Amino acid sequence: MSSSPRPKMPRTVWVLGFVSLLMDMSSEIYHALLPVFVTVTLGLPATALGAIDGIAEATASLAKLASGRLSDLSGKRKPWVMAGYGLAALSKPLFPLAQGALALMGARFMDRVGKGIRGSPRDAMVADETPPEIRGAAFGLRQAMDTVGALIAPVLAIVLMWLLANDIRMVFWIAVIPAALSFLLSWLVLRESEKPRSAGKQPPLFAGFRELAGPTKHLLIVGFFFTLARFSESFLILKGLEAGLSAAWSPLALALFNLSYLVLAYPAGALSDRMKPKSILLAGMAVLIAADLLLAQPVGLAGLAVGILLWGAHMALTQGIFARMIADSAPDHLRATSFGAFWFITGIAGLLASLAAGLLWDRVGSSATFYAAAIAAVLSLALLSLLREPARIG
DSSP states (O other): OOOOOOOOOOHHHHHHHHHHHHHHHHHHHHHHHHHHIIIIISOOOHHHHHHHHHHHHHHHHHHHHHHHHHHHHHTOSHHHHHHHHHHHHHHTTHHHHOOSHHHHHHHHHHHHHHHHHHHHHHHHHHHHHSOGGGHHHHHHHHHHHHHHHHHHHHHHHHHHHHHTTTOHHHHHHHTHHHHHHHHHHHHHTOOOOOSOOOSSOOOOTTHHHHTOOHHHHHHHHHHHHHHHTOOOTHHHHHHHHHHTOOTTTTHHHHHHHHHHHHHHHHHHHHHTTTSOHHHHHHHHHHHHHHHHHHHTSOOOHHHHHHHHHHHHHHHHTTHHHHHHHHHHHSOGGGHHHHHHHHHHHHHHHHHHHHHHHHHHHHHTOHHHHHHHHHHHHHHHHHHHHTOOOOOOOO
16 A cells, blocks of 8 residues: 655754754743742742743733734734744843842743744744644644753753852853844744745734634633643742752753653654544643642652653643644634634633742642642543544645
8 A cells, every 4th residue: 555755844844943942942041040040049939930920921922812813914924933032032131130020020021022922923834834744743843842942951051050150140141142043043044935825815903813713712712721730830840949959950850841841742743643633632631630649749859750751741742732733723814813812812821820829839838739730630631522623724
């Protein structure tokens, strides 16, 4: 039985992967050290950490909503991608200059707005340039390369903290370099094809959100409840501190998370090209429940490692899969709009999750935080089990 050769991975996906790798290397250095910077250097409570992370991610999601719609209306992806990476690069020097919560939130706000501006057009660009039969692999590859940067970052943060005698501000200055390189790569190397965008008339600005496909709207609901179970990874670092990691070694928690994420992201995406993506998503939600139940216990370092590896595995089994399911369900002319709506809805949920996690952590303890997340994950799994698989739109 003969079969047609599998299409090659488009050059655009590889370029976006390297651009993401460099920016994530920079951003995750800040992310890895932010819990220590907030709670030790600035002396703020965990509630402040949850507020900073949650508000920042919600801001990114609002920017994704706007940039996705505007990208579809303009018919262009690259200008929005470049603007997002450029703004994020400009925000990096503000972190070492911050002297309090408001200044730090401003830096994080600007960084996340940049992430939001690039997010939906970038994901739509991956879907635009990739044949449907390898769409899952494409999203998995971009996510895996992004995670390479996220894996290198905490290890680099540990090394730099050791070499610079725990001078967090100097480490933050060094992290500006890969962010600048990321923007230069998106500007000089990224190319957008001129193939026609769509088989449908572009609706007016706000009407586009009303015209989202039914399966896309169902995915928004599932994504909202699932993200309620997914507070910021900063709380994994706090759990590491609670389990006995020193401040200098606390980024190791993020390194373990990203290692698991990296190893499984591409295989999970490629597997979604051969079986129902919904099945992989269900498995990812079950893994998150297991991770939460484990981390809710007073674990030692070994238990902490297992819990964090499971947390990373759930990300690999869900993030790229959600993206390809959105791409499958959305018509070409509403592709970036659909991504923007999804990231906006999940960003609001992420804000609520991080704020709740911080409050529970301060007032009740870490166990309550992880048990609450497990309950939210069970609810999202139940909702997903009722969701009909969206038909693939090429």
